[in-house]
Amino acid sequence: MAEALVSSILGLLTTIAAKEAKQTVRLVTDVEEEVERLGHNLQAIHAVLEDAEEKQIPDGSIKLWMVRLTEAAYDMEDVLDKWNTALQKLQITGDGETCNLKAKVCSCLARCLHKVQVVNRYDIGSEIREISRRLDAIAEEKNRYQLAARPATENIGRGESTSFADVSQLFGREKVKEDIISSLLCGSSEEGSDIKTISVVGMSGVGKTALAQIIYHDGRVEQHFDNRIWVCVTDFIDEKNVAKAIILGLEGVENSRAYDSFQLQHLLKGFADLSKEKGSRILLTTRKETVANLMRKLMKYSHVLPLEKLSDDRCWMILSELALAGRNEKECENLEDVGKKISKRCKGLPLAVKTLGSLLGSKRYGQERENILNSEIWKLDIAEKEIFAPLLLSYYDLPSSIRQCFRYCATFPEGHVYRRDNIIYHWMAQGYLGLDGDQDLELKGREYLDFLAARSLPRFCDAKTCYEIVIEEVKSGSNSMIDLSFKRARHLTALTAEGKCLPTSIYGAEKLRSFVIISEENTVTYEALRTIFKQAKLLRTVDFGWSNIIKDTIPKELGNLIHLRHLNLNGNEKIKRLPESMCELHNLQYLNLNHCILLEKLPDGIGKLINLLYLETYGCNRLRCYPKSAGRLTNLKQLCGISLRVDRNHRKEFSLGDLENLNHLQELWVGLKGRAVNDGEVRRAKFENKTHMKEVLVTSREQTLDTDNIIRLFNPLSGVKLSFLSQIRTSNRYSLPEIGMIFESIL
Incomplete structure (x- = not known):
């Protein structure tokens, strides 16, 4: 770091x-x-x-x-x-x-x-x-x-990718897998309508999750059960939320806010009857025998299966598949001796094998491989040494730029699902992918994620080991407070239980660089937001996505956050207005207002956000037009959900010609207004200069704008994917999966 x-x-x-x-x-x-x-x-x-x-x-x-x-x-x-x-x-x-x-x-x-x-x-x-x-x-x-100067670990090359062998079937768990599948698919008449549970118990890194995933996706399991649900239970999820996750999994819904509270209560009431259907099964993985024993007490038909470590021979087989892939015969001979010694250090844990195999596979010289074997890290007196020593070795082998990205992953609570792009946008906001204005930061972010995933590292970044990261669960009422004064916190993730309010005060927030709220249908008072924005003036990331905590408007103190790069208000359905002061956020790169369904207008001075790269307003049904000043956002790469006129250069409303200087656009999602396409506006838009454009998605509010007119409008865009959508109004918003696709054409 x-x-x-x-x-x-x-x-x-x-x-x-x-x-x-x-x-x-x-x-x-x-x-x-x-x-x-x-x-x-x-x-x-x-x-x-x-x-x-x-x-x-x-x-x-x-x-x-x-x-x-x-x-x-x-x-x-x-x-x-x-x-x-x-x-x-x-x-x-x-x-x-x-x-x-x-x-x-x-x-x-x-x-x-x-x-x-x-x-x-x-x-x-x-x-x-x-x-x-x-x-x-x-x-x-x-x-x-007496620190020695030595060259820093080099960054991975641009476009470079490392190919790792698929070892998912080489964990030495074939018999265990078959036994579990057989037990899941078969049932005796004695069981009746009772649920059978199988609890797989083992230490970190022994392969519990990998085994469960293989079974979950096995074709026989997919065919046998009408519904399959994968639920991750963490320290921050209570019984009610687990039940919710199961119900929503059955319904195929990603977010509980797709239902109102009455609908969810009705679904939860029927959960007990649904679970008692004959043939229901639960496969549980846990590190704690106490959890498995509790299931045994609660369920009439419950089996506990300890997952043992792998043999040294099996470890070497898996490690060699990773470390020797793509090498010639001579290289394999030179690596075998040290590789077998390293495989014994894995102590039978598949995750350690995969991590060290991937690390060893990236080394081309004998001394580099000897350094792994003889590292001082093996001598450390740390808990669960067998798994953490390999992870530390892999961690310190990372380039420093990727190392800090990995540490930041600890801000994302275990079990909480984040979009790949959202993680990359967070990294960009913190400056981890390079200075503002550097090119291809997203591409670099994707490479970093792939690099980390290949070493199985992201899921083992824990906030407890990163002193500057705090994950706080808020259980009490609005008068509570979060105390960071005795910590060197730079990043805060607050998880608020249902029905609880965000604290009115956060002590020690002056140094915070990121603030994320994960919430369920709660609100934060206007005064609480004012206080937070007054305190935490160094924030670079504010992510309230799908928290729905903001009522009506945001305090003008938002404009004090001059370092802010990332502002995510996605799904905050009660927001009606944004303060004009936010136009002072000249460093802002990412602004997500998707599904803010009551939002009526954007600030008039939005054109001052000269560094804005992503502006998303999809599903903002009351947002009828953009301010004219949006035409000055010349660094925009993605413009999603914009509504513009095509019939004339409107004095106040954003019109087609106002795209004239937005020549860095790569993606454009646009709703067209007007009864005819004005040729002067088409010429003024200068589509021929938009050489970075990759995709245009179009909806039309006017029946008179037929397909031929729209195709003619975008003709200057060569080689761009053009998609047309019919507007089907569903519930209170336009939801992309529910919109009927008319056709796609490549211009």
Whole structure:
């Protein structure tokens, strides 16, 4: 984490220096010496961080030094981001257009100088000097630990992919699998309508989940049972929510909010009768024998199956499939001896085998493989050493940039489903995929996810092992509070139980960089949101997606979050308005307003969000038009749910020609308004310049806009997938799976 932070700061210093060189008004003065010394210190520290990362595990003093360094690096990155943001503000006038300082007029100069005065109140220079002194002491202290400079782990190459053999059937569990399937499919007359349960018990990494997945997807099981449901039970899910998950699984619904509370109560009432149907089965996996024994007491027909470790021979067979794949005969001979020794270190745990096999497979030189075998990590006195030692080895082999992405995965609670893209957008907001403005950040994020998945790492990132991440379960009422004052929390995920309110106060929220709420039909008071936004001014990610906690409007204090990159309000159905102050969020990259069904309008000054990449308003049925200023969002890559006129250049409503400068668009989901296509608007839209466009999805509010007219409209887009949808109104929203597809054409 520290290494990636230091790299980010060095990059920010370069960016700021370049921007300041272009400005005729300097925002921060008299810090040149501190900034130069800061750069030298960071470069010296950066050279030894790879060595410090590993040595901090057995050496507590190095670990404390790393914590102090990480805290100082976080603070410095925040100050530099504030400085960079202030420079961006100088480029924007009150109406959202670019201000050319070299050819400025008096009114523009006055506005810019006013902004300089506002920035001076932040006293950026003073903060830089204070943190620079802290880093002086940290740089000097590093000499005590005799840290060696060594090259950092290189990033994975662009487009590079690692192919791993499919070992799902090589876990040595064939007989166990067949026995369980036989028991699930067969029943005796004695069982009657009682449910049979099978509890698979074993330690972490022994392959319980993998075995259950193989059985769940076995063709014989799929054919035998009318319905199959997979439910993940964690510490944060109570009995009622487990029952809900089962019911929703039976109904094929992804989110409980598809039903109102009365419908859910009715479904839950029928759950007992449904479960007693003859032939129902439960396959349970658990690490705790007490859970399996409890099932044995509760259920008349319950079997407990301990899942044993694999033999050394089986471990070597699996590991060799991974480590030797794609190698020639000579390489296989050279690797076999050390590979067998490493396989014995796996202690019969399939996950350890897969992790170390994948790690070994990425090494081409004998010394690299010997380093894995002789690592100091094997000597650590840690709980469940058999599984955590291999994971630590794999973790420290990661490039530092991927390492911090992996750690951030601890903000996502176990058992909670997140979209792949959403994880990547979170990483982007935190700056883990590169500096703002870098190209192909999404592609890099997908590569990172694939890289982590190949090593089986994401599911083993625990918030308990990441001091800067807190997952808090809120069980009490609105007068409760979350206390982070004794923690170095930078990321907070709050889980609120049904019927409970978010606390009115979060102590120690000043350093938070991400705030995620996972909730079930609760509300947060307007004052509570005001307090949070006043406290947590360093937030880069605010994710309230599908929480439905916001009633009516969001406080204007949202505009104070000048570092904010990611704002997800998806599914907050009660929001009617957004504050105009949010147009001051010049760093915002991602804004998701999908299914905010009562939202009536977007802020008029939305064009000031010059760094916005993704704007999603799908399912906002009351949002009849976009502001004209949206045409200034020239960095947009995805525009979803926009409604625009095609018949004329409307004075207030967003029209087709206002797409003129949005030349980075890749995806466009658009609803067309107007009785005829205006040729002048088509020409003004300049579709021929939108060379990045990949997909256009079109709906039409007017029957007179026939298919031929629409195809003619988008003709300049070459090689783009064009989809037409008929608008079928369902319940209170347009839901994509329920919309009838007319046809698709490739232009």
